[in-house]
Amino acid sequence: MKTVKAWEEKGVDIPAPYARQIKVLFAPDKEGVEELTFSHAILPRGGQTDYHVHDRPELIYIVSGKGICKHDGEETAVQEDVALWVPKGEWHQMINTGDAPLKLATIFVPAYTAGENYKRCLDAAQAAGVAKQ
16 A cells, blocks of 8 residues: 655645646656556635646546636536546636635546646646746
C-alpha cells in the first residue's frame, strides 16, 4: 500500500489568470502508480481553470466549496460531494463562485505523468497571460 499525506505535498502553484494549487498525489512519476493520475486542486475565491479538453476521461469530485462547471456550452452548479464524469474530448472549466476555496479531487485513466499534468496547466496560464499583454 502507498500512503500520501496531501498536506505534506508541495504541489505546483498555477499563476493568474488560472490561479490555483495542484498537487499530483499518484501518477507514474509520483509514487510509481502506472494505472491512473490522482490529484488535488484548490481554486481560491473567484478562481477558475482554463476552458480545456483532455484526450482521456476525467473524474472530478468536489471535496468542498461551490462553483460552476462550464462544459460544451452548458453550466452545471457544483458543491461539496458532487462528482462529475467528463468524457474525453469534452471541453470544460471549473469556476469557484463561493466565498471559500473550491477543493477538487481528480482522476485520469489512463494516467498522465505529474509532469504532463502540471505542464498543461502552467502552459495555459502562460498563454493567457501573454494574450493579455
